[in-house]
Amino acid sequence: MVIRYPNGQSTTYDDGKKQKMQEKLIKPKTYANRGMRFEEAINESNLYYLNRKLAVIHKKPTPVQIVKVDYPRRSAAVIKEAYFREASTTDYNGVYQGQYIDFEAKETQNKTSFPFKNFHPHQIKHMEDCLEQAGLCFVLLWFSSLQRCFFLDSKCLVSQWHLQKETGKKSLTLAYIETNGIEIIPTIAPRIPYLKAVDQFLTMKENDEYGK
Numbered sequence: 001m002v003i004r005y006p007n008g009q010s011t012t013y014d015d016g017k018k019q020k021m022q023e024k025l026i027k028p029k030t031y032a033n034r035g036m037r038f039e040e041a042i043n044e045s046n047l048y049y050l051n052r053k054l055a056v057i058h059k060k061p062t063p064v065q066i067v068k069v070d071y072p073r074r075s076a077a078v079i080k081e082a083y084f085r086e087a088s089t090t091d092y093n094g095v096y097q098g099q100y101i102d103f104e105a106k107e108t109q110n111k112t113s114f115p116f117k118n119f120h121p122h123q124i125k126h127m128e129d130c131l132e133q134a135g136l137c138f139v140l141l142w143f144s145s146l147q148r149c150f151f152l153d154s155k156c157l158v159s160q161w162h163l164q165k166e167t168g169k170k171s172l173t174l175a176y177i178e179t180n181g182i183e184i185i186p187t188i189a190p191r192i193p194y195l196k197a198v199d200q201f202l203t204m205k206e207n208d209e210y211g212k
Helices: 015-025 034-051 121-132 154-162 174-180 194-206
Strands: 002-004 010-012 056-059 064-073 076-084 092-096 099-108 113-115 136-143 148-153 171-173 182-184
Touching: 034 056, 034 092, 034 099, 034 194, 099 113, 099 121, 113 174, 121 136, 121 154, 136 154, 136 194, 148 154, 148 174, 148 194, 171 174, 182 194
Parallel strands: 099 136
Antiparallel strands: 002 010, 056 092, 064 076, 092 099, 113 171, 136 148, 148 182
């Protein structure tokens, strides 16, 4: 194969080199940032809501203690050592129509269930504390393999979490989530319109219809 350049020069590549070039262009499949993509979609949705004065909801900063910093240049700093000062609670909180909102966003590749191991005991405890104060607490569950997103009231998650010892179940089944949750259909803007699910949940709760 001959590649000709605007300056008149040309370069010849044999089929072996061509194949190697194509192999270099193929990036290996990775799931390292799959959770970040879901998080980014939620962050963009929060910005959409904020700009339209619909809600004020932000991602909680993770408390980190910086131990060692190097300064290779005066204008640059590189963190060499740091640790988490305390366990984080949930991902997001804020206010929507006078209601305190607190929620966690989780993702799984599973197609039939959502593992309990994705949640930590201190997060469950935090959700219980929020519920005791009449806060609106929930989880957004993203099934990446199915491209499906669900709103699930934290009461459902907490109750099933505590039943683990009795039932031996290690996850929430998709069937349970479909029955007790509210599916959120991604859109262009906002990308994850979860406030629609919040509105639906509040209406159903008022009419005592949620989970039925």
